[in-house]
Amino acid sequence: MAGVSIRKSIRWLPQNAHEPTSTVVLSSAGRKFVDIRILNSLDKDAEDQPEILDSSRLDWAIAGTSSSIAVPDRGPDVRLSTFRHWIDSRTLDLASATDEGMMFPMETDGEDELVLEIGKMVNPKTGLLTDYEEVWIEKAAESVPSDDGCQIVVLEYDGPSSDRRGSIVRVGRLCQGLLRIKDQITAERWEWNEGKGWWRSKAIGNGSALPCQKVLESLPSDTVEHEGISWTLVECSQI
Structure with a gap:
């Protein structure tokens, strides 16, 4: 669950x-x-x-x-x-x-x-x-009121080696992403609330490396291209 x-x-x-x-x-x-x-x-x-x-x-x-x-x-x-x-x-x-x-x-x-x-x-x-x-x-998990579709989303970037990988998991009103490119670590946490909508509450590393905002703004297709990296949709379901 x-x-x-x-x-x-x-x-x-x-x-x-x-x-x-x-x-x-x-x-x-x-x-x-x-x-x-x-x-x-x-x-x-x-x-x-x-x-x-x-x-x-x-x-x-x-x-x-x-x-x-x-x-x-x-x-x-x-x-x-x-x-x-x-x-x-x-x-x-x-x-x-x-x-x-x-x-x-x-x-x-x-x-x-x-x-x-x-x-x-x-x-x-x-x-x-x-x-x-x-x-x-x-x-x-709590749903976002305006969303009718998929609210549990998982995307992954599986690079050529174990030091090039990424994962994004959204569960309702929260989304977190993690990307490793060699020794560079990028991590983000996004939250939704009534006053702000979606906002990035925590971020470390490359501020543009993760496509979390793209994922939250629209339902992702089978692949999401971002900053030269192809992310694959591996899970999508409703709460």
Whole structure:
């Protein structure tokens, strides 16, 4: 099922939980995802400005596919989720970049579902494999009122090698894109709201490299040509 996951906190055991980033994961019905994590600014007044952010603000950006299986011995609704990285801003060694976490449903927070993810991964500050806990807010996809057609869209650019790839996932009122051309990483987050319509809320890298705006302005055809790159429509459905 397509959806939106917003990270509420991360905890590297035995430290306390905190949230140093704006982390959003968009997942399509076909289990394609784009996960963008932007380090928070100390200047709160700058957070709403859509200018291109310095590349140092990118904590991590990932695109790929996910899968999930039930783990009944850990609880009736517990699942093991696996995330296979097709693009990874931190590495080109994609064969070893797959990660997984055990997902435990928590009590709801108002209308939102909360999920606790438990696993092990390398803490970028220490370089050591470390136990972690992440709390995720799970939101259902919301449609844009003026749209009658496809609101879940996935486009991909599959270049000649693993260092030339791109992925765009739109889920209702949110869209995220990630493009890697060798060492150049471009990442964008677009949001729709009643007051602004579509606007680019986060951007890092080449400000014109991703065709997110084209995708949002009109229903994409089988291919989208942009800045010399041909993007292929791989998924299109309604909420």
